[in-house]
Amino acid sequence: MQQEAAPAYDIKGRTMSLEEWDLKIQTENPVDFTSLAFHGCDISRYYEAQGLVGYFNLLNGPTYQTLVRPFWLRESIYDREAAKLEETEKVLLHSELEGKSREEMGLEPFESIEIRSSIMGIHVHISEEIISFVLRRTAEGTYKAGIKNVKTNPWNEIIHQTIFNSKEKGVYADLSMEKKMMLKIQNENLLPKGGGSDQPSLEHKIFLHLFIKGEKANVPRYIFRHMIHQLRESQLKNRCWIPYGRLISEILHQGGILNALSNMNFFTYEQLGTKTGKIINGETLKNMRLISKESYKKLDTNMKESDAVSAIMKDFPPICKQDPLEVQMNFIKDHFATIGTKINLEDVPETMYEGA
Structure with missing residues (x-):
């Protein structure tokens, strides 16, 4: 999380035509791996192998809806194209800067793509590096994106074998209990689908394949690029879903944004429209009809949800x-x-x- 020294206060304009009350926040759902394992769905090892224990621990925390909505509404993507436009605008104002470096123009060097926004004038930047820091997981591993010729791509046979144990494409009913639950966790916590299609893309199937096979995936990059994709959907297609409500809230918290706003006497931590995700546990297996009602048992060790009053x-x-x-x-x-x-x-x- 980065807060710029100057300007210290600068309210960004909206970057989409949606209104705050149109936006629906998808809050990630904490996972009670102990309860799942007790009911025959022991999948924690897949996430431990990906170094995501810390990430799943932070999911049972608050999503600050009051902050996430205006943050999303004012987000912009700072990429090479935006950096080039920044240079062009400088030259238009000061023609003597033409041909100069960014440093000579008084601009910061372009280092990486960022999502930029502000909350009550406080600058907030999100990057792959920041997500890696919050997840406590290095941005390393396999990342597959921009795949062409989806129907004939050789990846299809590989993932069909991994997911369906067959060279041919299967259907959801063919999945094992473990894989159905892993797909649910992916859709709700790692690459949130919101109100999208039930059919995962080839890239998302590859992501699941990497987890099942224990091959390290570049999870911070997958999450960051998915966040960018969903942001563009909101800006260009009026998509009303905000993914990663809990992760964004944690980034704001760790970046000191909550403390800064609290010091302005605008609110306390209890006044942020707090929401917590619904815990995925043995009862979820029952509701998905993966176990019978008689097989379900509420454990004394069951994870408890946070309350929001x-x-x-x-x-x-x-x-x-x-x-x-x-x-x-x-x-x-x-x-x-x-x-x-x-x-x-x-x-x-x-x-x-x-x-x-």
Whole structure:
């Protein structure tokens, strides 16, 4: 996580036509591997081999919906094309800079692709390196993307053998219990699908193949590139799903964003629209009809979900959660300065009184 020294405060404009209330956050679901193993689905070894124990440990934590939505709404992709445009704009303003290096133009060197946004004017950058740091897992291993000729690609026979134990393409019903659960975990935690097609792409099948075979995948790169793809879908196709709600929240937390905003007296940790994912455990196997109702047993060691409590304040001032976050924050700040009463962000009603 990086926070720039200057400018210290700079509200970015929206990069998509969606409104905050249109966005649906996909919160990752924690996995109780002990419960799964007890019920005959022992798959923790696949994720241990990928060095993802730390990642799955952090999943049973809060997603800060109040921050994730405006963060996503203002995200932009900083790549080589954006860096080149940055240089062109400099030359347009100062023609004497033509032919100069980025350093001579007063620009930072382009090092890697980043997702850039801001929350209440505080800059937030996400990169493959930052995701690697939060996952506590190096950005190394196999990464397959941009695959052409999908139907005739030799990868098909390889993954069919791995996933379906056959050279021919199978169907979901042909999968073993372990592979059905691994596909569910991939779709909900590693490469979130949101409201997309049930049919995984060839690239996503290769990702699953790498896990099953114990071949190290470049998970930070897969996650970062998937995040970029989903962002472009939101910007270009009005796709309303935000993936990685929990991961983004953890990046904001580890980057000091929450502390910085708390120091501005805008809110406390309890006022962030907190949500926690639904735990995947033995009961999930029962609901998926992979085990019988009689086979399911609730264990004393079952992982517990975090709680999120919210309340509605009576006679609340004329703002609601459909207002942009900046509007809500500025009203709360002005109200405190003028009246001396602190309004909790969590108490802002979803809609105006009587549906106004």
